[in-house]
Amino acid sequence: MIIGVPKEIKTHEYRVSVVPAGVEELARRGHRVLVETQAGVGSGMHDAEYREAGASIVDAREEVYGQADMIVKVKEPLPEEWPLMREGQVMFTYLHLAADRELTEGVLKTGSVGIAYETITDSQGRLPLLTPMSEVAGRMSIQEGAKYLERPMMGRGILLGGIPGVTPAEVLILGGGVVGTNAAKMAAGLGARVFILDVSLDRLRYLNDVMPANVDTVYSNLTRIRERLATADLVIGAVLIPGARCPVLVPRDYLPLMKPGAVIVDVGVDQGGCVETIRPTTHAEPTYIVEGVVHYGVANMPGAVGRTSTFGLTNATLPYLLSLADQGYKKACQEDPGLAEGVNCEFGKLTNQAVADSFGMSYEPSSVAAR
Numbered sequence: 001m002i003i004g005v006p007k008e009i010k011t012h013e014y015r016v017s018v019v020p021a022g023v024e025e026l027a028r029r030g031h032r033v034l035v036e037t038q039a040g041v042g043s044g045m046h047d048a049e050y051r052e053a054g055a056s057i058v059d060a061r062e063e064v065y066g067q068a069d070m071i072v073k074v075k076e077p078l079p080e081e082w083p084l085m086r087e088g089q090v091m092f093t094y095l096h097l098a099a100d101r102e103l104t105e106g107v108l109k110t111g112s113v114g115i116a117y118e119t120i121t122d123s124q125g126r127l128p129l130l131t132p133m134s135e136v137a138g139r140m141s142i143q144e145g146a147k148y149l150e151r152p153m154m155g156r157g158i159l160l161g162g163i164p165g166v167t168p169a170e171v172l173i174l175g176g177g178v179v180g181t182n183a184a185k186m187a188a189g190l191g192a193r194v195f196i197l198d199v200s201l202d203r204l205r206y207l208n209d210v211m212p213a214n215v216d217t218v219y220s221n222l223t224r225i226r227e228r229l230a231t232a233d234l235v236i237g238a239v240l241i242p243g244a245r246c247p248v249l250v251p252r253d254y255l256p257l258m259k260p261g262a263v264i265v266d267v268g269v270d271q272g273g274c275v276e277t278i279r280p281t282t283h284a285e286p287t288y289i290v291e292g293v294v295h296y297g298v299a300n301m302p303g304a305v306g307r308t309s310t311f312g313l314t315n316a317t318l319p320y321l322l323s324l325a326d327q328g329y330k331k332a333c334q335e336d337p338g339l340a341e342g343v344n345c346e347f348g349k350l351t352n353q354a355v356a357d358s359f360g361m362s363y364e365p366s367s368v369a370a371r
Contacts, residue, residue: 001325002032004068006061007039010075012283014042014306017072017093019314020053022321027054031325034064043310065089070329072321074313075300076103087111087347090329092321094118094133095344098245098358099272104350111348113329117317119243119352120342127242129320131178132312134267136302138182138238141265142171142190144301145234148263148287148294155294156261158233161191168192172228174220174249174274175238176203179267183236188212195228225249230257237266237274243344244354245272252276255291263294270299333368340368 003026005018016039018026023033035055037047047057058064065071065084073093077085079102085091088111095116097104107114117129127134142160149169151157162168171187173180176198187194188211196211197220198204204217211217218224229235229250235258239246246268255277266273269280277290280299287296302309320339323332333340343366344352356363 001069002034002067003325004064004071005033005035005039006064006071006073007036008074009078009080010300010303013075013300013303015074015303015310015313016040016043016045017074017314018321019310020045020049022314022318023050023053023055025318025322026325029322029326032056034058034068036061036064043306070324077107079106082106082110085110085112088113090115090324092324096270097344097352097355098243099270101359104355104359108345108348108350113343113347114345115329115342116243116344117342119344120320121338123338129316132316133302133309134178135182136305136309136312137267138179139186140301140305141179141183141236141267142186144296145236145263145265146190148296149234153287153294154261154289155263156233156259160187160234169233170231171195171234171236172232173197173236173238174225175240176200176207176217177238177240179240180236180238181207183238184211184215188215197224197228226254226257229254233259233262235262235264237264237268237278239268239274240271242354243352245358246274248274248276250275255293258293260292261294263296265296267301269297273297330368340366343368
């Protein structure tokens with residue numbers, strides 16, 4: 001199989017989808033890998049390393065798309081990439097279709113086979129390709145939130161952990177999954193007072209057992225959310241429904257409850273976010289203010305720490321990539337039902353029920369779906 005690795009073109013996206021070690025493994029199995037020049041430079045990996053591992057370095061992404069049977073990316077294909085995609089070509093990446101109808105329709109028109117990292121499941125129903133980036137994003141959410149609480153950044157001018165004699169900041173985390181857990185660890189480690197809200201009592205019991213004393217667990221409902229918003233300095237949106245748009249937990253009319261200069265970091269913005277007023281931003285212009293509250297909506301947060309994120313992501317994706325390359329997507333998905341869950345679109349058909357429901361579009365099971 002010919003595997004294509006284009007350079008990411010999303011603003012300030014520094015990750016790359018395959019590291020040289022992955023290229024070596026693919027080449028060892030007889031596959032040809034085309035890597036666009038400079039694709040790995042943002043993560044500190046240069047063309048010479050890819051060439052030494054067995055890749056062919058090409059100058060233009062048009063050549064990568066034109067020859068490859070499967071394109072491997074990190075982020076969703078942008079509009080300028082859609083004309084390069086073709087019917088039957090496999091696109092293996094984070095697709096995040098549920099938050100963007102234009103993206104969904106654009107990818108469907110290409111007739112490509114979209115396999116989304118974020119909806120692949122393992123034998124225990126977990127999301128193995130979302131987990132490493134959720135770990136990064138959860139930790140970064142506190143790092144970024146602490147920065148934007150600074151007064152020059154239009155925040156409240158609060159040090160997250162306080163100092164002796166001065167109370168620390170209060171951090172509200174909506175969701176106790178991977179993102180929320182990692183955010184809580186970071187915030188607690190810096191000395192903040194942390195509240196995690198979730199609707200799963202089992203998860204809250206687990207978190208209550210493993211978290212330090214400055215982390216409180218609270219069962220989530222609208223009353224508790226309103227109460228905690230009124231006292232929070234930093235709010236982390238850490239809600240995910242696999243493949244679907246995030247539910248809105250913080251409507252616009254809750255913002256006046258919050259303190260002026262409080263900060264919201266919604267990690268789920270690429271799935272629509274759980275804050276009604278959140279919208280995708282970039283690392284170049286990461287924040288904006290609504291009702292006196294600083295909103296941080298960078299949709300590719302882990303891209304800022306490209307080297308860490310690239311190694312974390314490719315550690316998880318490589319086994320699936322090898323399976324797809326060795327067997328072709330149909331056989332690989334038939335042998336691994338969890339991988340088949342990743343098929344979001346196929347030959348112009350929308351094959352993910354949650355995405356279809358998000359937009360009121362028609363759904364058809366994929367050719368590899370369990371019958």
